[in-house]
Amino acid sequence: MAKQNTVFKDAYNRCLKLLADTSSLPSEPELGQVLGVSRTTVRAILGRFEELQLITWDKRKKSVLRQPRPDDYFPTEETDSLAEIIERSFMRRILAGGAEPGMQINELELAREIGTGTTSVREFLIRFSRFGLIEKRPNSHWILKGFTREFALELTEVREMFELRSAARFVALPDDHPAWDELTKIEALHREILADIDKRYREFSELDEQFHLLVHKASSNRFIVDFYDIIAIVFHYHYQWNKTNARQRNARALEEHLAYIEALRSHDPARAEQACRRHLQSARETLLQSIP
Amino acid sequence: MAKQNTVFKDAYNRCLKLLADTSSLPSEPELGQVLGVSRTTVRAILGRFEELQLITWDKRKKSVLRQPRPDDYFPTEETDSLAEIIERSFMRRILAGGAEPGMQINELELAREIGTGTTSVREFLIRFSRFGLIEKRPNSHWILKGFTREFALELTEVREMFELRSAARFVALPDDHPAWDELTKIEALHREILADIDKRYREFSELDEQFHLLVHKASSNRFIVDFYDIIAIVFHYHYQWNKTNARQRNARALEEHLAYIEALRSHDPARAEQACRRHLQSARETLLQSIP
DNA sequence: GTTTTGTCTTTTATCTACAATAGACAGATT
DNA sequence: AATCTGTCTATTGTAGATAAAAGACAAAAC
Numbered sequence A, B: 001m002a003k004q005n006t007v008f009k010d011a012y013n014r015c016l017k018l019l020a021d022t023s024s025l026p027s028e029p030e031l032g033q034v035l036g037v038s039r040t041t042v043r044a045i046l047g048r049f050e051e052l053q054l055i056t057w058d059k060r061k062k063s064v065l066r067q068p069r070p071d072d073y074f075p076t077e078e079t080d081s082l083a084e085i086i087e088r089s090f091m092r093r094i095l096a097g098g099a100e101p102g103m104q105i106n107e108l109e110l111a112r113e114i115g116t117g118t119t120s121v122r123e124f125l126i127r128f129s130r131f132g133l134i135e136k137r138p139n140s141h142w143i144l145k146g147f148t149r150e151f152a153l154e155l156t157e158v159r160e161m162f163e164l165r166s167a168a169r170f171v172a173l174p175d176d177h178p179a180w181d182e183l184t185k186i187e188a189l190h191r192e193i194l195a196d197i198d199k200r201y202r203e204f205s206e207l208d209e210q211f212h213l214l215v216h217k218a219s220s221n222r223f224i225v226d227f228y229d230i231i232a233i234v235f236h237y238h239y240q241w242n243k244t245n246a247r248q249r250n251a252r253a254l255e256e257h258l259a260y261i262e263a264l265r266s267h268d269p270a271r272a273e274q275a276c277r278r279h280l281q282s283a284r285e286t287l288l289q290s291i292p
Numbered sequence C: 001g002t003t004t005t006g007t008c009t010t011t012t013a014t015c016t017a018c019a020a021t022a023g024a025c026a027g028a029t030t
Numbered sequence D: 001a002a003t004c005t006g007t008c009t010a011t012t013g014t015a016g017a018t019a020a021a022a023g024a025c026a027a028a029a030c
Helices: A006-021 A026-036 A041-053 A083-095 A109-115 A118-131 A149-171 A178-195 A198-218 A223-239 A245-267 A271-290 B008-019 B028-035 B041-049 B080-094 B105-115 B118-131 B149-171 B179-194 B197-217 B220-239 B246-265 B271-289
Strands: A055-058 A061-064 A132-136 A142-144 B056-058 B061-064 B134-136 B140-142
Touching: A006 A026, A006 A041, A026 A041, A026 A178, A041 A055, A055 B140, A083 A109, A083 A118, A083 A223, A109 A118, A109 A223, A118 A132, A118 B118, A149 A198, A149 A223, A149 A245, A149 A271, A149 B149, A178 A198, A178 A245, A198 A223, A198 A245, A223 A271, A223 B149, A223 B220, A245 A271, A271 B041, A271 B140, B008 B028, B008 B041, B028 B041, B041 B056, B041 B271, B080 B105, B080 B118, B118 B134, B149 B197, B149 B220, B149 B246, B149 B271, B179 B197, B197 B220, B197 B246, B220 B271, B246 B271
Parallel strands: none
Antiparallel strands: A055 A061, A132 A142, B056 B061, B134 B140
């Protein structure tokens, strides 16, 4: 295969959901907009719908014939892009598995294990290298620098610089800036989850990312915002991997976030800095605790 | 061609220089060490030397037969790695040429113009994307964000944060840390160049990079040190491109560096911060002046 | 006149292949 | 005993090919 048709399959599945709600579908360009794909892909989806007798399709008329059944959907494993598959595979190996710092990483071997071509693995490693966890020896292998204590300390040092700066910018944002609205939404979600913490504490991870990204964006600095990718990926996999006391940790972090949000709202730089520092301090401790 | 043999050609040229000074060459592993290549490449070089009757080669005996002539060397254009060629080509297009922000970048077209395969161009763009000058639309083209005023401001903002922090670490370095020795060497070079500024002001660019990298390394933080790559590449191409008042600008920067170095030597954090700020301020102004 | 569709071209994502390079191992040499 | 050489294998860097996806343009439909 030259290219996985995951874009098609994923858009197809999402389009099936749309189809469940209406009796006829909109125009091709509009569908493309909604699904975030090109007309070529939209037409491929419509073609398949027609084949499976889900719709009749004659130019502008696209009438729904029947409701989609569960087996009309493509299995979710097939809708992940290759890059996602490689990333997960790789992260599992280096975070969960006993991967020692200094270990060599072999493109060919990785590709064989994941069942993919070397090019994709190679491109992944190049992209991934900016996270500071691996390093290339030209004309030779990659070296795993490892998810070590030093890594975590260096990461949090920069994170703290960036987030303090961003928080300072945030409090100075004009009142009509859309960030305030988003902050309100995020705050509401915090309260919802806290109110039902025993059942919903797992939702924290995603919310955490949303919140901090919003703060970082206030910096209006692409380097600061981009750096948040590193933090996000580290915490993302870290949460998946280290689940001890998750409920309690998340509850605490939610409370800290609420205090932090309130401080941002106060427009008082000193208060914001204090709340930010307090939360970052405990985030750092949590991260460090999980590293042997 | 599957792979350019630039490693061979470059090592071959360097080995020719070694050959000019001795009557016999050391063992294969030792040569490999000196040249930074594997034994396979060393043996290829020795084989070529023998063919060209530069040496006789019988197992451990490698006797020099004649001095190398200028035409024994490979032309320097052939010793640059593909990545270097692509980088130069690309930077020329986006810095010198009238490349508008928002312009689309086409992998295939770039590859054709440079005369290389798409894979290499693609990998270059992925690596280059961390510099924040281009951005990928998945399944579609890259977008040039451009070397704009905002870019320069965002870059210098982070640079200033990082360098101030690094300078603060530098003054606290123990007296026996090797960085002090290197600082002494760099200072001496500054004085040499200043003493003959009219002829040697062009050497500043390289020295500037060396000096600031040394300071950044004091942070012991991979993210801070890695970020310096971005600054280095921007200033590198910027110096090549904007040569107005170069002599005067460089003289001023050299003086500022000397004050900065002295302040670092004083071990006084406040003095170091002041000197650092002063220099960064004028570096920022210089950079901004060159952007329309 | 604007939007949509049908058709066609171009570009990207990915695989495979192969020369250049690195690296491993046993036997030879000091 | 240590190092070096000869030989062999494995991996990387790069090109080229191809299906998937994007996108351009004119004719058709509203």
